[in-house]
Amino acid sequence: MPRSTPTSPTSPTPGRRRSGRPGHDADSVLHVAARVFNERGYDGTSMEDLARALGVTKSAIYHHVSSKTELLSRSLDLAMDALFEVTREEGSTTGPAVDRLEHVLRGSVRVLVEQLPHVTLLLRVRGNTEVEKRALARRREFDHLVAALVREGIADGDIRGDVDPAVASRLLFGMVNSIIEWYKPDRGLGGEAVADTLALIAFEGIRTGPKPR
Amino acid sequence: MPRSTPTSPTSPTPGRRRSGRPGHDADSVLHVAARVFNERGYDGTSMEDLARALGVTKSAIYHHVSSKTELLSRSLDLAMDALFEVTREEGSTTGPAVDRLEHVLRGSVRVLVEQLPHVTLLLRVRGNTEVEKRALARRREFDHLVAALVREGIADGDIRGDVDPAVASRLLFGMVNSIIEWYKPDRGLGGEAVADTLALIAFEGIRTGPKPR
Numbered sequence: 091m092p093r094s095t096p097t098s099p100t101s102p103t104p105g106r107r108r109s110g111r112p113g114h115d116a117d118s119v120l121h122v123a124a125r126v127f128n129e130r131g132y133d134g135t136s137m138e139d140l141a142r143a144l145g146v147t148k149s150a151i152y153h154h155v156s157s158k159t160e161l162l163s164r165s166l167d168l169a170m171d172a173l174f175e176v177t178r179e180e181g182s183t184t185g186p187a188v189d190r191l192e193h194v195l196r197g198s199v200r201v202l203v204e205q206l207p208h209v210t211l212l213l214r215v216r217g218n219t220e221v222e223k224r225a226l227a228r229r230r231e232f233d234h235l236v237a238a239l240v241r242e243g244i245a246d247g248d249i250r251g252d253v254d255p256a257v258a259s260r261l262l263f264g265m266v267n268s269i270i271e272w273y274k275p276d277r278g279l280g281g282e283a284v285a286d287t288l289a290l291i292a293f294e295g296i297r298t299g300p301k302p303r
Numbered sequence: 304m305p306r307s308t309p310t311s312p313t314s315p316t317p318g319r320r321r322s323g324r325p326g327h328d329a330d331s332v333l334h335v336a337a338r339v340f341n342e343r344g345y346d347g348t349s350m351e352d353l354a355r356a357l358g359v360t361k362s363a364i365y366h367h368v369s370s371k372t373e374l375l376s377r378s379l380d381l382a383m384d385a386l387f388e389v390t391r392e393e394g395s396t397t398g399p400a401v402d403r404l405e406h407v408l409r410g411s412v413r414v415l416v417e418q419l420p421h422v423t424l425l426l427r428v429r430g431n432t433e434v435e436k437r438a439l440a441r442r443r444e445f446d447h448l449v450a451a452l453v454r455e456g457i458a459d460g461d462i463r464g465d466v467d468p469a470v471a472s473r474l475l476f477g478m479v480n481s482i483i484e485w486y487k488p489d490r491g492l493g494g495e496a497v498a499d500t501l502a503l504i505a506f507e508g509i510r511t512g513p514k515p516r
Contacts (some may be wrong), residue, residue, distance in 0.1 A: 188510060240509075249509050257492070257500045260485045260508060261478040263402060268477025278471070287470045295508035296453075297401060298460050 100111055116154045118167065119144060124207035128214070132162060159221055166215065166225040167245040169208040172201040173232055187242035187291075188249055194236060195262060195292060196285040201270045203281030210270040233259060329367045330355060331383065336374040337420035341427070345375060372434055379428065379438040382421040385414040386445055401453035401462055401506075407449060408475060408505060409498040415482045416494030423483040446472060475505055 119140075126143045137158055141148045155161050159213060159275050176197030182190050202209045210230070215222045224244070236258040243249030265288050273284065332353075339348050339356045350371055368374050389395060389410030407477050415422045425442070428435045450472040456462030461480045476500050486497065503509070 091376045167408045183319055243509075248511055250507075250511050252501055253503060253509055254496065257497060257503075258331060258504065260481060261497075261501055261504055262480025264478040264484070265474040266477075268473060269483065271480075273478070278411070283467070284470060284474075287466055288474055290463070291474055291508070292504060293473065293510040295462075295504070295506045296456075296475075297506040298461055299465050 092213055106140040117201055119154050120161060120165055124165040124211045127162065127165070128210050132158075132211075139277070159219070159229055162211070163221045163224075165208045166212050166221065167196060169201070169205055169212040170225060170228045170232070172208075173198060174228075177232070177235055178203060183298055187239050187246055189241055191236070191239040192289055192293060193247075194239065194291060195266060197232065198263070198266045199269065200281050201274060202266060203275070203284065206270065206273065206275065213267055213270055236263065261279055307334060313420075327410045332367050333366055333374060333378055334420060337378040337424045340375065340378070341420055341423050345371075345424075354414055374431075375424070376434045379434065382414070382418055382425040383438060383441045383445070384516055385421075386411060386430060387441075389414060390420060390445070390448055399461055400452050400459055404449070404452040404456060405460075405502055405506060407452065409502060410481045411476070412498040412501060413484065413494050414465050416488070416497065419483065419486065419488065427482055446476070449476065478504065 094292065118249075122144050123140050126140055130139065135158070137148050137151060140158075140161075141151055144151065155164070169271060176194055179193065179197060181193030182197070184190075212225060215225050217223050237255050239251070240259050240262075242256040242273045244253070250253055269284065273279070335357050336348075336353055337509065339353055343352065350361050350364060350373070353371075356365055357364065368377070389407055392406065394406030394412060395410070397403075425438060428438050429440045430436050430507075451467050453462060453466070453468040453472050453475075457464050459467070482497065486492070
């Protein structure tokens with residue numbers, strides 16, 4: 091699944107939609123679908139609603155996907171694929187665990203900011219259908235990966251031994267995931283600035299002065 | 304509004320419901336209503352559903368409240384009242400701003416753990432009705448209070464000057480609010496332990512060794 095186009099975060103560009111590049115089209119459809127699902131709820135959204143939001147006919151959507159379920163499934167996969175991609179980057183696989191953890195946290199912030207509608211959909215999934223259950227299982231797999239990094243960092247002596255690895259990973263990703271609640275792409279705050287503040291809080295804490303030993 | 308009974312977190316105790324203590328009854332009704340709203344969605348819940356979940360008749364519910372809207376309104380108020388109560392405690396009003404911030408964060412964790420269904424409802428509100436809009440306005444007021452403490456802590460030199468106060472408060476409360484997603488009251492993890500790990504991350508960071516100056 092190609093990345094969504096950063097220049098059209100909330101609506102497809104008609105000129106592009108007519109350009110005959112099917113990859114881009116499928117992408118726009120998916121992006122708008124995720125946005126509408128987030129606004130109206132998945133159950134409350136019909137293919138009719140999606141067609142209206144896209145300014146196309148229902149059959150134009152069916153050119154790309156076979157069903158509403160497929161749109162949900164692809165959107166959730168796009169979000170999870172991007173998160174797992176971060177865990178395979180060099181910064182996540184080489185070096186001390188504490189640095190790999192920082193790489194995963196920063197990369198996750200980047201994914202959330204870049205794929206906001208898809209990750210928002212992912213984080214609101216409650217496991218009501220098979221597609222949602224599969225997404226939740228992948229989220230748990232990701233959570234375990236992060237908790238393992240925290241444990242490894244503690245074993246290395248680079249992460250404080252008085253943090254509970256499971257609780258700490260939940261809280262660290264609580265910070266990351268909160269981005270879907272408050273981040274507004276159009277307010278000039280870049281993903282990198284959010285990642286910097288998050289990494290500062292997570293690894294150094296906001297208090298000045300020497301850490302209590 | 305009296306606090307919900309910690310010993311009956313998810314269902315009313317029939318013996319108690321019949322004990323003729325109307326305060327307790329209203330409390331149980333509210334607690335169960337919040338839980339059912341969270342499970343089925345507010346719009347998807349009828350007074351009939353609530354009566355079934357409580358094991359009482361609809362008229363027994365109407366003994367306590369006049370409408371479903373009133374239940375929502377009271378539940379959201381209970382959550383926000385408890386959070387604002389924290390900001391009026393001595394630890395939140397005296398001493399250096401950085402310590403007051405820690406008090407507010409720890410107190411908020413306690414409120415989330417103790418009032419989980421009500422705060423869960425509060426954090427899922429999207430502002431679709433007047434009642435929801437009012438709750439969102441109170442949340443914003445609370446957020447501003449927290450951001451002001453961060454700014455004051457920076458001015459005092461106790462909080463690092465390289466954190467953006469608005470982003471930092473969002474992220475800190477991202478940790479707090481994530482509790483509604485993962486905290487399970489029955490798994491032996493106390494609110495105090497969560498607050499300790501959260502305060503450690505927020506103020507000292509998880510990395511060992513001296514902080515970079």
